[in-house]
Amino acid sequence: MATAHHFSLTEQQVTLISRALADPRRYQILVQIAASPEAIPCAQVLKTHPVSAATVSHHTKELERAGLISTIREGKYASFVIQREMLNAYAQQLITL
Template structure:
């Protein structure tokens, strides 16, 4: 290839790309949405909700966690996952800021 040349872009650009990539899969969108609508957020529940094997769900959870999208807390022999509000806020602000700038700008083509 073609390794992704992350070192040529700004930290901010890499940060946004990493976050976006983390939810750039329907299973991970589904996980976020499931965590949003439930208070009990044990992995076992998610495995039952999704059409994927336990190992696969665990991997997706790992990626979401590494990107900072979710936090995990061991509770007995289960794990309670929850959404990291800061990350959601970061993305909301990022797109909100772009939208605001677009409104103040010539943006047609």
């Protein structure tokens, strides 16, 4: 059985992730991105959440800053991809408290 690569997060990384996930809308956006088998376009996130594009942009920037998602830019379009390794490291760190 293969084991996932595990790395420790710094206290700052744990704090950034915790703050990012503390916001209900941000958490919902992360769940939506995680559920997609491939990069999810920003327009699709906007359709699901009845908020302005600026609000979605703010939330996705916070998720990216925390290392939970990556943004793929193609011209003026953006898509988002979950960073499962970071999310798994965060969960593992919480389990070992």
